[in-house]
Amino acid sequence: MADMKDGAMENAYGTLASWVYHLDKPIGRSFGDIEFYRDRLAGCTGPVLEPAAGNGRVLIPLLEAGFDIRGFDASEEMVAYCRSECEARGLPSPVDIARFESFDYETRFGAIIIPAGSFQLITEPGQALAVLELFRGALEPGGRLILDLDALACLADTAFAARHWQAGDDLLTLVESRVETCFQRQTTLSQLRYEHWREGRLVASEIQLFHLRLWGLLEFELALRSAGFTEVGVYADYRTDSALEPGASIVTFEAVAPL
Ligand SMILES: C[S@@+](CC[C@H](N)C(=O)[O-])C[C@H]1O[C@@H](n2cnc3c(N)ncnc32)[C@H](O)[C@@H]1O
Structure with missing residues (x-):
């Protein structure tokens, strides 16, 4: 097991990690996810929140597509990339420094999206459940949480x-x-x-x-339900038109907050 003292360093995106992320995954670089999220959000009535928005790879194209989207991220360096890319495009920069475990907005959101498997950065199951409850509480009644996970494989x-x-x-x-x-x-x-x-x-x-932390499909569905979500759906590899195949490498959960 990792030392407790390593905890503060874990999953922190510092200067070089953020620089590399921004070189490797610049704004708009899609793995099929940007189009998928854009399509899933079509018709979303409330504002959208992207926790762990990073450099804005997904957030900025969604902002450019006209969505009312806000994001937050734990890394000052990542948020600085996102803000300067927004500024270069003459866009507002709706990104804050905050963490999954403690974010707080007065607004209730129509959708919360977490692409790139970032939810897996929460490695304690109890904390993950608490964060899912925070997400549920941050959604309007009927609002949707849409997030990606890597296959357990x-x-x-x-x-x-x-x-x-x-x-x-x-x-x-x-x-x-x-x-x-x-x-x-x-x-x-x-x-x-x-x-x-x-x-x-x-x-x-x-x-x-x-x-x-990787999640099993049933395990994650049960976690969503125990956090109060209803109507849980699962998609594979950013497709909505095919059944979940055993070989899928990315699964996207979509769960609805109760009315
Ligand atoms: C894989 S990047 C994803 C960035 C962006 N969402 C994307 O799709 O390209 C993961 C992000 O999670 C952020 N992160 C890590 N731990 C976090 C936490 N506890 N709360 C909020 N953000 C966190 C990192 O700073 C990093 O920017």
């Missing part, structure tokens, strides 16, 4: 990856190594080591302890 991956990005004279590298898989808790812990190089010299490095 990801637990069995033994990820090791090395990647790099060139940004002008700057070279950013990322080495990811899985250090722990706990099948009982359905969690994975990886070390993501980021480095910033210039002219062959190391300028900065950063470590991100990346902790995820």
